[in-house]
Amino acid sequence: MADAQLQPPGRRRLRSLLWPNRRPCFTDVYPLRRGSAAVAFASSALMAAVDTVLGDVAEGESRTRVRRVHPIVKLDYGVRAVAHLSIGAGLLSVFIERPPVQQVWAALFFTTFVWAHLAYQISSRARDTKRAELRNLLCDALFVGAWSAVSGFNTWITVCFFVTVGTANLSVGGPRFAATSAGLFILGALLAGWAAGFDLHPQASILTQVLISISLILFNIVFGLQSHLQTRSAIRANREIREHTRLIEQQSRELDEARKSAELDRQAADEARLQAEAANRTKSAFLANMSHELRTPLNAVIGYTEMVQEDLLDHPQLATAQTDLGHVKSAAKHLLNLINDVLDLSKIEADKVEVNLEDFELAGLIDQVASTCDPLIKANRNSLEVHINNSLGRIHSDSGRLRQVLFNLVSNAAKFTHDGQIRLDVAPHVDPRGRRLVQFDVTDSGLGLTPAQLSRLFQAFVQADAETARKYGGTGLGLAISRHLCRLLGGDITATSEVGHGSCFRATVLADQPGESASTELGAG
Amino acid sequence: MPKILLVEDNELNRDMLSRRLIRRGFEVVMAGDGAEALDVAARERPDLILLDMSLPTMDGWEAARRLKADAALRGIPVIALTAHAMSGDRERAIEAGCDEFDTKPVEFDRLLTKMDELL
Numbered sequence: 001m002a003d004a005q006l007q008p009p010g011r012r013r014l015r016s017l018l019w020p021n022r023r024p025c026f027t028d029v030y031p032l033r034r035g036s037a038a039v040a041f042a043s044s045a046l047m048a049a050v051d052t053v054l055g056d057v058a059e060g061e062s063r064t065r066v067r068r069v070h071p072i073v074k075l076d077y078g079v080r081a082v083a084h085l086s087i088g089a090g091l092l093s094v095f096i097e098r099p100p101v102q103q104v105w106a107a108l109f110f111t112t113f114v115w116a117h118l119a120y121q122i123s124s125r126a127r128d129t130k131r132a133e134l135r136n137l138l139c140d141a142l143f144v145g146a147w148s149a150v151s152g153f154n155t156w157i158t159v160c161f162f163v164t165v166g167t168a169n170l171s172v173g174g175p176r177f178a179a180t181s182a183g184l185f186i187l188g189a190l191l192a193g194w195a196a197g198f199d200l201h202p203q204a205s206i207l208t209q210v211l212i213s214i215s216l217i218l219f220n221i222v223f224g225l226q227s228h229l230q231t232r233s234a235i236r237a238n239r240e241i242r243e244h245t246r247l248i249e250q251q252s253r254e255l256d257e258a259r260k261s262a263e264l265d266r267q268a269a270d271e272a273r274l275q276a277e278a279a280n281r282t283k284s285a286f287l288a289n290m291s292h293e294l295r296t297p298l299n300a301v302i303g304y305t306e307m308v309q310e311d312l313l314d315h316p317q318l319a320t321a322q323t324d325l326g327h328v329k330s331a332a333k334h335l336l337n338l339i340n341d342v343l344d345l346s347k348i349e350a351d352k353v354e355v356n357l358e359d360f361e362l363a364g365l366i367d368q369v370a371s372t373c374d375p376l377i378k379a380n381r382n383s384l385e386v387h388i389n390n391s392l393g394r395i396h397s398d399s400g401r402l403r404q405v406l407f408n409l410v411s412n413a414a415k416f417t418h419d420g421q422i423r424l425d426v427a428p429h430v431d432p433r434g435r436r437l438v439q440f441d442v443t444d445s446g447l448g449l450t451p452a453q454l455s456r457l458f459q460a461f462v463q464a465d466a467e468t469a470r471k472y473g474g475t476g477l478g479l480a481i482s483r484h485l486c487r488l489l490g491g492d493i494t495a496t497s498e499v500g501h502g503s504c505f506r507a508t509v510l511a512d513q514p515g516e517s518a519s520t521e522l523g524a525g
Numbered sequence: 526m527p528k529i530l531l532v533e534d535n536e537l538n539r540d541m542l543s544r545r546l547i548r549r550g551f552e553v554v555m556a557g558d559g560a561e562a563l564d565v566a567a568r569e570r571p572d573l574i575l576l577d578m579s580l581p582t583m584d585g586w587e588a589a590r591r592l593k594a595d596a597a598l599r600g601i602p603v604i605a606l607t608a609h610a611m612s613g614d615r616e617r618a619i620e621a622g623c624d625e626f627d628t629k630p631v632e633f634d635r636l637l638t639k640m641d642e643l644l
Binding site: 291292295296297298299300302303304306307310332336 | 535537538541542545548579607608629630631633
C-alpha cells in the first residue's frame with residue numbers, strides 16, 4: 001500500500017492492486033526519457049509505411065491469384081492512412097506528457113515489425129482479397145486494443161480507437177465481424193495491459209483532445225468520402241447491370257421476333273411448296289386426261305384408215321387413194337408420237353417417270369432398234385452399221401426406255417443424213433468412279449452442227465433452227481427426253497459434231513442399275 | 526367362231542373395232558360401260574373380253590374385279606385397253622385381274638396376236 005501512496009493522484013496502479021506483492025518490473029527501475037516520444041512517433045510512421053508496402057505486396061499477390069481486388073480493400077487503404085495518423089497523433093500526445101516505459105518500446109517494436117508482418121502472413125493465406133482484408137482488420141483491432149492499453153486507457157484515445165476500428169469493421173464486415181473485432185480489441189487491451197501493467201491514465205490533455213478530434217474528423221471525412229464513392233460506383237455498376245439486362249432482354253425479344261418471322265417464312269415457303277406440288281399434280285392429271293382425250297379420236301382415225309386401206313386392197317384402180325390413206329395414217333402416227341413426247345416430257349418435269357428395271361439381252365434390243373429404224377434409214381438412202389462388243393451379254397436396266405433413247409438417236413441421224421453412213425457402236429465402259437456402264441455411240445456422216453447449235457441441242461422444244469423444224473418435222477423434244485432418260489438410268493448423253501462432217505451422239509446407261517422396278521403413275525383418268 | 530365382248534364407251538371406236546373384228550371372223554357383242562359389260566358377259570358368255578378401262582359410271586378396273594370375283598365368269602380372259610399408256614396402268618390392270626394389257630390407239634395386228642394367245 002505504501003507504493004500506492006507514492007503514485008501521483010490518478011495514476012493508481014491496477015496491477016499492484018491485483019498483485020500487491022509483485023516483484024518490481026524493470027520498467028519501474030528504468031523509466032524512459034521524455035525525448036523518446038519522438039522516436040515512438042517515428043516508429044509509428046515507419047510502421048504505417050511498412051504496413052502499406054507489405055499490404056501492397058499482399059494485395060499484388062492476391063491480385064495474381066484472384067485477379068480482382070475487392071472494393072473493401074480499396075476502402076480500407078484510404079481509411080487506414082488516416083487511422084494510422086490518428087493512432088500516431090494520439091499516442092504522440094500521450095507520450096509527450098508521459099514518457100513511455102520500456103513496455104511501450106516493446107509494443108512499438110512489436111507493432112512496427114510484427115503487426116504488419118503478421119497481418120501480411122495471415123491475410124496472404126486467405127482465399128481472396130476480401131478475406132485477406134478482413135483478417136487484416138482483425139489484426140488491427142487486436143493491436144489497436146493493445147495500444148489503447150499502452151496509452152493507459154486514455155479515455156479519448158480508447159474511445160477514438162474503439163469507434164474507429166468498430167465503425168470501419170461494422171461497415172466492411174457487418175455486425176458479427178464488428179463484434180469479433182470488438183472482442184479482439186478487448187483481448188489486445190487485456191494482453192497489453194497484462195504485459196505492461198494496467199496503468200490507468202483516463203485524463204487526456206488538451207493537446208491529446210485536439211489531435212484526437214482532428215484525426216477523428218479526418219477519419220470521418222475520408223471514411224464518408226470513400227463510402228460515398230463506393231456507393232456511387234456500386235449504383236453505377238447496378239445501373240450498368242440493369243442497362244445490360246435491358247439490352248439482353250431487348251436482344252432476346254428481337255431474337256424471338258426473328259425466330260417467329262423465320263417460322264412464318266418457313267410456313268409460307270411450305271405453303272407455296274404444297275401449292276406448287278398440288279399444281280404439279282393437277283398439271284399431271286390434266287396431261288394424263290388430255291393424252292387420253294387426244295388418243296381416243298386418234299384411235300378412230302388410225303383404225304378407220306386401216307379399215308379403208310384393207311377395203312381398197314380389192315380395188316387396184318384406187319392406188320392413189322391407197323397412197324393418200326397411207327399419208328393420213330403416217331400423219332396420225334406422227335401426231336401420236338408428238339402426244340407421247342409431250343406427255344413424256346411433262347412426266348419428266350413432274351418427276352413422274354416410271355422405270356421398269358429388268359434383266360435383258362442387249363443384242364436383242366439392238367436388233368429391234370435396227371429393224372424399227374430400217375424404213376427411216378432407207379428413206380434417205382443411208383446405210384446402218386451396228387457393232388456390238390462381244391463381252392456385253394445381259395444388262396439390268398429399263399429396256400423400253402433404252403429402246404426409246406436409241407430409236408431417237410438413230411432416227412435423228414437418219415433424218416439429218418442423206419446418202420451417207422450411220423454407225424451404232426455398243427461397248428462396255430468404266431467411268432472414273434468405277435461404275436460399269438454401257439456406251440452407245442451413234443455416228444453419222446450428215447450435216448453436222450455448229451457449236452451454237454450444239455449448245456442448245458438438249459433444251460426442250462429447241463431444234464437447230466426454225467428451218468430445220470419445217471424441213472424435218474419433230475417436236476424438238478426427243479433429245480431432251482433422251483438425255484433425261486439416260487440420266488435416270490445412271491448415264492448421260494453427250495454430243496460432238498463438226499459442220500459438214502457429221503455428228504456423234506454418245507449415250508451411256510448403267511450396266512447394272514441398282515434397285516427394283518420403280519413406277520409412278522399420273523393422275524387417274 | 527370365238528365370241529368377243531367389246532366394252533368401249535366411245536361410239537366411233539366401238540364401231541370401228543367391232544367391224545374390224547367381225548371382218549376377221551369373230552362374233553362380237555358390245556357394252557358401253559362396266560355395269561352393262563357385266564350383264565352382257567353373264568348373258569352371252571363370251572370367249573374373250575376386250576375391256577376399255579376409262580368408262581363412265583363403272584370403270585374398267587372395277588368391272589374387271591367383279592368379273593374375276595364371279596365364279597361363273599372368272600374363266601373368261603380379259604384384255605385391258607387404255608389410252609393412258611403409263612406403265613402404272615398395266616400393273617393396275619393386272620392387279621384388277623386382267624389377263625393382258627394393250628394400249629390405245631390399238632395396233633390391230635398386235636392386238637390380234639394377244640387375242641390368239643388367250644383364246
